[in-house]
Amino acid sequence: MSSLFDLPFEEPKAEEPEPPPPRRVLTVSDLNARIRTLLEQQFIEVWVEGELSNSKVWNTGHMYFTLKDPGAQIRSVMFRSALRLLRFKPQDGLRVIARGRISVYDPKGEYQLVCEHLEPEGLGALQLAFEQLKQRLQAAGLFDPRRKRALPALPRKIGVVTSLDGAAVRDIIQVLRRRYPNAHIVIRPTRVQGEGAALDIARALAAIGRVPGVDVVIVGRGGGSIEDLWAFNEEVVARAIAGCPVPTISAVGHETDVTIADFVADLRAPTPSAAAEMVVARKDDFCNHIDRLAHRVQAAMATRLHRVESRVRALDARGATIRGQVAARQRSYQSLSRTLETFDLRRRLGRVRTRLMAAEGRLAGATVKSRHRADGRLRATAARLEALSPLAVLGRGYAVCWNADRTTVVRDAARIAEGDRVRVTLARGELDCHVIDRSHD
Amino acid sequence: MSSTDPTIKDFEAAIAELESIVKKLEEGDLPLETSLQLYERGVQLSRFCHSRLEEAERRIEVLNERGQLTSGENVKLESDK
Numbered sequence: 001m002s003s004l005f006d007l008p009f010e011e012p013k014a015e016e017p018e019p020p021p022p023r024r025v026l027t028v029s030d031l032n033a034r035i036r037t038l039l040e041q042q043f044i045e046v047w048v049e050g051e052l053s054n055s056k057v058w059n060t061g062h063m064y065f066t067l068k069d070p071g072a073q074i075r076s077v078m079f080r081s082a083l084r085l086l087r088f089k090p091q092d093g094l095r096v097i098a099r100g101r102i103s104v105y106d107p108k109g110e111y112q113l114v115c116e117h118l119e120p121e122g123l124g125a126l127q128l129a130f131e132q133l134k135q136r137l138q139a140a141g142l143f144d145p146r147r148k149r150a151l152p153a154l155p156r157k158i159g160v161v162t163s164l165d166g167a168a169v170r171d172i173i174q175v176l177r178r179r180y181p182n183a184h185i186v187i188r189p190t191r192v193q194g195e196g197a198a199l200d201i202a203r204a205l206a207a208i209g210r211v212p213g214v215d216v217v218i219v220g221r222g223g224g225s226i227e228d229l230w231a232f233n234e235e236v237v238a239r240a241i242a243g244c245p246v247p248t249i250s251a252v253g254h255e256t257d258v259t260i261a262d263f264v265a266d267l268r269a270p271t272p273s274a275a276a277e278m279v280v281a282r283k284d285d286f287c288n289h290i291d292r293l294a295h296r297v298q299a300a301m302a303t304r305l306h307r308v309e310s311r312v313r314a315l316d317a318r319g320a321t322i323r324g325q326v327a328a329r330q331r332s333y334q335s336l337s338r339t340l341e342t343f344d345l346r347r348r349l350g351r352v353r354t355r356l357m358a359a360e361g362r363l364a365g366a367t368v369k370s371r372h373r374a375d376g377r378l379r380a381t382a383a384r385l386e387a388l389s390p391l392a393v394l395g396r397g398y399a400v401c402w403n404a405d406r407t408t409v410v411r412d413a414a415r416i417a418e419g420d421r422v423r424v425t426l427a428r429g430e431l432d433c434h435v436i437d438r439s440h441d
Numbered sequence: 442m443s444s445t446d447p448t449i450k451d452f453e454a455a456i457a458e459l460e461s462i463v464k465k466l467e468e469g470d471l472p473l474e475t476s477l478q479l480y481e482r483g484v485q486l487s488r489f490c491h492s493r494l495e496e497a498e499r500r501i502e503v504l505n506e507r508g509q510l511t512s513g514e515n516v517k518l519e520s521d522k
Binding site for chain 1: 452453456459460462463466467469471473476477479480483484487490491493494495496498499500501502503504505508510513
């Protein structure tokens with residue numbers, strides 16, 4: 001029944017107007033109380049980030065400040081009890097994350113943030129404190145590598161500054177006993193965490209550095225939270241380490257824990273056990289090292305003696321004035337062996353001696369042999385001479401005929417005339433003969 | 442154990458000198474007499490080192506608040522558990 005034409009003119013159905021709420025008038029106090037209730041219930045715990053400004057610590061110990069960002073700000077307070085727990089120093093301009101609750105001050109109609117905890121943005125509070133102290137000590141030159149002292153290779157007494165209750169002291173003793181059974185350990189017990197621990201550690205370091213014979217100190221504790229380890233990030237400990245008269249090894253917590261003490265110490269150990277390993281090498285390693293050196297001294301000496309021996313042999317080969325040389329060698333060797341006998345490693349030198357004696361034996365043998373050889377040659381020559389001797393032929397019935405002067409053996413009858421005289425040698429005796437006749441072959 | 446020798450400063454010095462003797466001897470070509478002297482010194486040094494290794498007392502002491510040293514073997518007993 002309605003037409004399109006009519007539509008724009010249709011009146012919307014009017015709603016019944018609501019009756020206005022009953023008017024209730026509050027006092028300012030009521031209002032503020034209600035606001036307070038509302039806000040304080042709503043914001044029991046809130047985290048808010050902003051920049052610290054206008055901070056001021058009153059003589060009550062409370063700190064008042066403003067937390068702001070580019071668009072807004074909020075008044076804040078941190079009471080003394082909470083402020084005391086902060087490791088770092090809140091400074092204006094620091095970007096922080098604050099934890100707290102909203103509190104409304106009725107009389108002024110103001111609200112503020114009651115800050116219970118504050119941490120620097122980006123870094124934790126402890127990290128900030130750490131960085132602040134680190135920068136200060138670095139500037140003071142406490143981390144200078146030139147300050148680092150070398151540990152003694154073999155400590156006389158090893159000082160340990162730690163708690164008697166912790167695992168650290170046990171680990172250190174066990175490792176030391178294993179590596180170096182006769183190590184002399186001096187422990188200065190100290191608290192390592194909680195109120196006053198830092199001062200205690202500092203005093204312990206000063207005391208142990210004065211014990212006669214202590215020439216290296218391990219200071220540390222076992223693992224724990226960063227708060228547990230905090231004493232080792234305190235300036236008083238850092239200064240005590242720097243002031244310790246003997247080289248100091250820091251050994252705090254685990255490998256990943258790095259403390260200010262580590263930067264100041266002469267050497268940083270990742271753990272207490274590791275510190276014990278650094279402070280003294282294994283006794284066996286020491287012994288081996290020394291033995292190796294001693295052995296090389298001996299080997300070098302043996303080589304030297306061997307050269308003497310070779311020269312003796314060379315003389316032997318030349319066969320020159322053998323007796324005299326041997327005697328000289330013998331004398332020098334005897335004085336040598338007298339010197340050597342006073343030394344340890346007799347066995348090894350004994351071998352050298354044996355070789356030398358063998359050389360002498362060969363020399364002596366050589367002289368005897370050559371004499372024998374000469375005798376033999378003589379006999380052989382005599383035999384050969386004997387074989388050539390005409391006497392031997394004469395013995396078999398032959399005779400030798402000489403000329404009258406007995407200068408030439410007569411071999412040809414043509415050389416002799418009838419009536420000449422000749423001499424004839426027989427096996428026994430000689431004949432003086434006249435030649436009566438001769439004939440040719 | 443006596444390891445006092447006026448010619449040897451300390452353990453480190455002894456090791457260092459021993460090492461240098463080894464080097465000299467191994468480089469060779471020293472007169473026999475010099476070699477023997479070095480050898481003798483080397484033996485002396487290695488003896489010194491060994492005696493120093495035995496020298497330290499196997500001992501644990503505790504330094505108390507008053508600066509007194511007391512036996513700390515009980516600490517060790519605890520650690521053996």
